[in-house]
Amino acid sequence: MQKTTAQLLENPQLLQLESDKLLKRFSSSLKTLAKQSFPAFQSRLQQVLPKLLQLYLTLYGNQYDCYYQLEQLLKLLAKSSAQRPDYLQQQDLQQEQQHWHQSAQALGAACYVDLFADNFEGLANRIPYLQQTGINYLHLMPLFKAPVPNSDGGYAVSDYRDTMPELGTMPQLALLMQQLHQQGIKPVLDFVFNHTSDEHRWAKLAKAGNAEYRDYYFFLTEQERDQFAPCLREIFPEIRRGCFTQDPDSKCWIWTTFNSFQWDLNYANPQVFNAMAEEMLFLSNQGAAVLRLDALAFVWKEAGTGCENLPKAHLLIQAFNAVARIAAPALQFKSEAIVHPDEVVKYIAPGECQLSYNPLLMALLWNSLATRKTRLLSESLRRRFEIDPHCSWVNYIRCHDDIGWTFDDEVARQLGINPDHHRQFLNQFYTGQFPGSFAKGVPFQQNPVTGDCRVAGMLASLAGVEQAQLEGHALHLQHALARIYLLNSVILSIGGLPLLYMGDELGLLNDYSYQEDPVKKDDSRWVNRVKLDSQQLLAAQSKTSSSGQIYQQLQHLITTRASLPETGSGTTRILTSDNPHLFSYQRELAGKTLLCLVNFSEQPQLCQQLPAGLWVDQLTGQHYQGSVVQLSAYQVLWLRR
Numbered sequence: 001m002q003k004t005t006a007q008l009l010e011n012p013q014l015l016q017l018e019s020d021k022l023l024k025r026f027s028s029s030l031k032t033l034a035k036q037s038f039p040a041f042q043s044r045l046q047q048v049l050p051k052l053l054q055l056y057l058t059l060y061g062n063q064y065d066c067y068y069q070l071e072q073l074l075k076l077l078a079k080s081s082a083q084r085p086d087y088l089q090q091q092d093l094q095q096e097q098q099h100w101h102q103s104a105q106a107l108g109a110a111c112y113v114d115l116f117a118d119n120f121e122g123l124a125n126r127i128p129y130l131q132q133t134g135i136n137y138l139h140l141m142p143l144f145k146a147p148v149p150n151s152d153g154g155y156a157v158s159d160y161r162d163t164m165p166e167l168g169t170m171p172q173l174a175l176l177m178q179q180l181h182q183q184g185i186k187p188v189l190d191f192v193f194n195h196t197s198d199e200h201r202w203a204k205l206a207k208a209g210n211a212e213y214r215d216y217y218f219f220l221t222e223q224e225r226d227q228f229a230p231c232l233r234e235i236f237p238e239i240r241r242g243c244f245t246q247d248p249d250s251k252c253w254i255w256t257t258f259n260s261f262q263w264d265l266n267y268a269n270p271q272v273f274n275a276m277a278e279e280m281l282f283l284s285n286q287g288a289a290v291l292r293l294d295a296l297a298f299v300w301k302e303a304g305t306g307c308e309n310l311p312k313a314h315l316l317i318q319a320f321n322a323v324a325r326i327a328a329p330a331l332q333f334k335s336e337a338i339v340h341p342d343e344v345v346k347y348i349a350p351g352e353c354q355l356s357y358n359p360l361l362m363a364l365l366w367n368s369l370a371t372r373k374t375r376l377l378s379e380s381l382r383r384r385f386e387i388d389p390h391c392s393w394v395n396y397i398r399c400h401d402d403i404g405w406t407f408d409d410e411v412a413r414q415l416g417i418n419p420d421h422h423r424q425f426l427n428q429f430y431t432g433q434f435p436g437s438f439a440k441g442v443p444f445q446q447n448p449v450t451g452d453c454r455v456a457g458m459l460a461s462l463a464g465v466e467q468a469q470l471e472g473h474a475l476h477l478q479h480a481l482a483r484i485y486l487l488n489s490v491i492l493s494i495g496g497l498p499l500l501y502m503g504d505e506l507g508l509l510n511d512y513s514y515q516e517d518p519v520k521k522d523d524s525r526w527v528n529r530v531k532l533d534s535q536q537l538l539a540a541q542s543k544t545s546s547s548g549q550i551y552q553q554l555q556h557l558i559t560t561r562a563s564l565p566e567t568g569s570g571t572t573r574i575l576t577s578d579n580p581h582l583f584s585y586q587r588e589l590a591g592k593t594l595l596c597l598v599n600f601s602e603q604p605q606l607c608q609q610l611p612a613g614l615w616v617d618q619l620t621g622q623h624y625q626g627s628v629v630q631l632s633a634y635q636v637l638w639l640r641r
């Protein structure tokens, strides 16, 4: 007798039987499609199908054509498995390699291809520079075909299978990614799956009135829109109020969380899931080792909710993960959830995203530099640093976006900090308006109603280099460089994959030229998307410039870290410091301990609780003994017994 969806979902045995039945039914057609890859494909399918079926039924069991859509999905998995290049199939077999991100040598970087190297060919020529820096994971920022001139920095994708012509072609990109693999660098691409651009083929068909493709998006009546609108957060309030854009022809309201030319996809439609799964596997088969799941918090919508971080968003991502396990097992996901810390961690699991940005660490490192205090940092991380041992944080200081102050208000209040006032202070501080501030950042997206605001800027400008150079103040410059060293030291030792934002390794400053560009002037994040030329890369070796100093100090941290296995795999313990200006944590691995002490102030500070033993600072070789240690301005110690 036919079982209902509810019965299947309740009973794992029934689910297994159903999955076996499906396998038998489709086996011969899948075999034809998967070609030589069939044996490996089939064995993975057998393993993962019960999970995929469970997720698919939970998401789409209420659709009349759920099983038909599932069949289509399985066929595309088989097809894509057949198309997977040999070198990637080899990687699929090396399951023991899947924890590469937990090595003390693992080091990531992100760059825009055009800003870093003009085009794909130029990027291939920069591989030696990447290797010299120690980079083995490279996120190539969105490079897909996108509307001209404005595409939200590439995050409005018009075709996932085509590139911006000035960068090169898709086959050239595939070649570049293979080359990167050969040179030991894992290529990372964006999976911009919450929305497409309004120039995507699907969007054009929808605009022309094609009913099938209108269902790929949200075309809402005013009444329907109003069931959602009141609960939604505005992401780009300076550019446009609300989250909807009116279609001039049909007068319908199209869901556009970000810019009006970025149309949110409707994942309640299984056809959208299948179509995007196909695009995802295409990107993986071009060579992407990791996909960065862009704006993943927004992918599922339900009336009466904020439409962020909904339970079904997680199920949807798990379903994409199951798809990857079957058809591209070496592929891993990185979560881009820049949301409340309690929500950020929910995306991190071997069956969901193996990697995740760590926005809490990012925001609170900046916070501690502004306040010279570490309580909020320590207390917040104590609660929200631990994740599944098979997964890794991606620890970063800056990226192509703004800095949002996404700490937990509750933790702040417990420490006597008023979260709203404190965020205002941080915005004032990092835009250089607070008296005594060292930072030169730019406000991003001031919300006229909530007063909310974020900050944009390059690492060096936010850390004080720009201002110190304007003042010609040697001590201020020294402090600014020490802040950069400090920040780098933490992301390199606290546990997780450190991610550099290209340009920051050389301390490049803000680029204000966006203000004269009519297309960019309303998006201040362009201040921290700067061009690197070969002259600037040469500065890496200079003994006298700030760039050279920043780069060489970073190199010192990177090579020291590489020799300390406990900075790679191992566990982190955030310690309680007896001095409010010090941040301390330790990494532990197989009985070995690395104790890290960081002074967040420009005054010397005492740590009076050094545990007994003879300690050697791995960064300087200096010895410490006795319970009291003095740290100089912004000093960092990596101590081992």
Ligand code: GLC
Pocket (backbone or CB within 6 Å): 152, 153, 155, 156, 192, 258, 294, 295, 336, 400, 401
């Ligand atoms: C992500 C990107 C950001 C983009 C947004 C919309 O947050 O990092 O740059 O504006 O998604 O795609």
Ligand code: GLC
Pocket (backbone or CB within 6 Å): 235, 295, 338, 339, 401, 402, 404, 454
């Ligand atoms: C992201 C975040 C938001 C961020 C923005 C890009 O998805 O949720 O905080 O600032 O998009 O600017």
